[in-house]
Amino acid sequence: MKAWAAACNFNGNARLLIPPGVYKLSETIFQGPCKSPTPITIFLQGTLQAVSDISAYPDKGWLSLDTINGVILTGGGTIDGQGQAVWPYNDCKTNPDCLHLPASLYITKTRNAKIKSINFINSMGFHMHITQSYLIRLHSLTITAAENSPNTDGMHISKSNTVKVSRTHIRTGDDCVSIGQGSTNVTINQITCGPGHGISVGSLGKLPNEMDVLGLIVKNSTLIGTTNGIRIKTYPASGPSRAAGMLFKNIIMQNVKNPIIIDQNYGSDSTKPSLVKISDVIYDNIRGTTISPVAVNIVCSSKVPCQNVHLQNINLQLNGNQKTTSTCANVKLGYTGLQFPPPC
Structure with a gap:
């Protein structure tokens, strides 16, 4: 930390x-702000390893970049969260108000970081x-944790x-990646x-007065053996907000359970519909294999139906050459090109 203070205060x-x-x-x-007119480089060659005592982390992160304008973290080193020691204390599956374990790297109020x-x-948490x-x-x-590790998102934005x-x-x-x-x-x-x-x-x-999600591109990527492929999920009984302007293009699925899914009844038994309005979503050239017979599952809100959702050149095959199907609710879908499974 003395070395960081010296770097941060060097003009x-x-x-x-x-x-x-x-x-x-x-x-x-x-922590910044720093005096350097150019981005500070943190060159990590070694391994940073977390202390396993959960009481050592009173805030949201283990390592944090906070209020810095210009920073580069590189060097080929390793950030080891030692999460296996604290994962047993994660009760988020049974406790909706659980406290999330600290992120390995928490980036907040920072601009121009690489x-x-x-x-x-x-990681303990994200x-x-x-x-x-x-920016x-x-x-x-490379981001790696056990397949059964809880809430270890690769990155949450x-x-x-x-x-x-x-x-x-x-x-x-x-x-x-969760958005x-x-x-x-x-x-x-x-x-x-x-x-x-x-x-x-x-x-x-989930929370009142949430901000909109606007402008997302996911492209040229491969998903292998995942529970979901491309998922948009909102809680029922939610307040009004928007999720709009999303493009999912050139994505390969390999043995994915739910390749294309919109779920506006996520995580609750409430009968009140979600008020998150989903619109302007394009799925283009999504192909590969699924382990679920329902390869396209788009269930939108009855109160604010999805608008302008378009599927173009979809080819999702069920392993074993069985037919796949689509499920849709509260949405009028547009289609172009190959559609496998067939449209709703």
Whole structure:
């Protein structure tokens, strides 16, 4: 932390080097604003390893980048959350008000950040949580945790503008990438996802007065053995908000359970419909194999039906050459080109 303070307060080009070796840390905040006129480089060659005592993390993250304008984290090193020691304390499956375990890397109120060539393993909670930030670029990462590890999303993005994810391999126990409220202009390109829960927009509508999700592109990616492929999920009985302007293009599914799914009755038994309005969604060239006979499952809100949802060149085959089907509710879909399964 002394080295970080020296770099942050240096009025010139600065680089913080973490050499080979294993370094145990509890909660550590790399905080700005900094004086450097150019991005500070954190060059991680070694392994940062979390302390296993959960009481060592009073805030949302283990490692945090907070209020920095210009930072690069790179170097080929490893961030090891030691999550296997604390996963048994995660009760989110049975407790809707559970406390989420800390993210391995929490990026907040930060602009112009680049995270590249870093290995994340076994986070306690999310591997990365990006919020209230602008112009965040993430590429050439590997993110790995056990398939049964709880809430270990590869990355969760919320309340942020212009986030770009590319050339990354994510194998975890939850969503590879989850897009939360307030996310705008997010691009996901050339990622390999699986095992895990796929790529998700949401869950939306859990909290009052949520911000809209606007502008998402997911393209040129492969999902392998995931529970879901491309999912948009909102809670019933939610307040009004929007999720609009989404393009899912050139995506390969391999043995995916729910390749294309919109679920506006997620996570609750409430009979009140969701008020999250989903619109302007395009699925283009989605192909591969599914283990579920319902390959396209689009169930929208009865109160605010989905609008302008278009499927183009869909080819999803059930293993064993059996027929796949589509399920639709509260939506009028547009179709172009090949449609397998057949339209609703």
